[in-house]
Amino acid sequence: MEQVDCVIAGAGVIGLAVARHLAAKGLDTLIVEAADAIGTETSSRNSEVIHAGIYYPQGSLKARFCVAGREMLYRYSTERSLPHRRCGKLIVATDEAQEPALATIRANAVACGVGDLRVLSAAEAQALEPALHCTKALLSPSTGIIDSHALMLTLLGDAEENGAMLSLNTRIVSGRIEAGRIVLQTMDTTSDEGFEIATSRLVNAAGLGAVALAGSLDGFDRRFLPTLRYAKGNYFSVAGRAPFSRLIYPVPEPGGLGVHLTLDLGGIARFGPDVEWTDTLDYRVDPARGERFYAQIRKYWPELPDGSLQPAYSGIRPKLSGPGEANSDFVIQHAATHGIAGLVNFFGIESPGLTSSLAIAEHVARILAPERSITTGTRR
Template sequence: MEPALTARAALLSPSTGILDSHGLMLAYQGDMEDRGGAIAFGSAVERMEAHDNGIVLHITGDIEMVVKAKTVVNSAGFSAPLLAANTEGLGTRHQPTAYYAKGNYFTLAGRVPFSKLIYPVPEKAGLGVHLTLDLGGQARFGPDVEWVETPDYLVDPARGEAFYAAIRNYWPGLADNALQPGYAGIRPKLQAPGEAALDFRIDGPKVHGCAGLVNLFGIESPGLTSSIAIGDYVAEMLRN
């Protein structure tokens, strides 16, 4: 099936696939706008005040403004804990500490002899250096785990040495000098380095006592894959 792959055993998942994440975001945006919604680009929510009759948002940008909302979903990725920490009326035990696990990717110059996604056995803080193919068939390897104090997106070429070693565990035929730095992303972690991995954390009014507020913490991969299910879960939480 994949003759270039070296492994003691493998688990085949025929339903696993890829999607156009940018296209998905545009589809979400279109669905929302069709229902009368709008996106305020370039507007940052600096802090919030949770009251019994609504939530006050202090917004900065080209125009500073104060908005009062009945419902707020804090789905700010790795900035969600920071916004929670800047929410007046939200107890400190509902303001988790943010940890940042940077994931670097390297790309391959040329095509790989694989037609499927290849995932090694997961490591402690991530899925390991796996192979994914984009919609154009281009291969990328990653992510690794690099704990950082502040988010940044620069890929250190020196990390490539560890990538070669990890990839050759399942693809010994990887040629020297075949990899080049690709891109990096930040995983929003709720646990410190060395601690056991934690699941997504979705705090609603029944948890923290602030009416109309839902905080989403630690939504890393597979957050995109499960985004529709997360949305349904949050909507049901607010309805009840």
């Protein structure tokens, strides 16, 4: 039986960020990923936005880790020359009835430590984005975009530089909690060969499969398993270039932030996500859903041409709240919650998980290896 200091279940952005941090502390770290590549689910199927930390409830983990993680991510991206841009975002009221919501959003942002939002009149907003329609707006200069794939590859490279290993096509079938260790039964999905791994630390960063993985551990109290729901978000792109240089977000809607306009690093616009509750991991985008996008987008971009939207991609968010319910916070379980030494479960890590990843990793490293310091010379 192989023995390692730490097993990371899931090679998405959270798992890779944690692996990087633990490996830098000198822990023998194994990253286990069921897919044939890193970051194939939630970590790559999103808007690739570096969020400022505007919307989340004061004191929540989302607010705390987003605000801290944003600056860590900008600094890391600059140091490592990762493709990114602090392009800014406009949150827009498209009629006077929405304007009080902007004041509420700004007050919440200030309470969470985001003090750089500017209130813009319609004329000021349109001076920045001439094609925009709004009655009032908030400018967030700290919002940006990043190449999530480049980020994950760099996190993996840092982890491997400090001795971490990646095992793709490897699924954790089950596990058992023993005195002082967790024994995992794994399977190679290409050969069906099984093998056991023992570890003193297990980081469950399995994303959409995190609840199922925790539930497969013999000895884990099922009372600590939340109900997971899938919220599919569909994205559409526009033929040609949209006439915007900043991200455009409408006032938020229940379950998400509305059909917003984001940009990739090449300047191509994407619209979405919407909210489609589902029970299956089906990433196909129904072209007919695009018809609903037109009316929403034209509230802030009236000149959107007919027939210009094309299905782009979709992502599925692991949500702990359902339709009509308030958005849940991140859940980061460790021994103080469930009593299992060395076990950390990540549940409901949706947006702003990408932005928060480095801050979350630092937090978890303090929990799992409080006595260890970063290895001398390691890039932080």
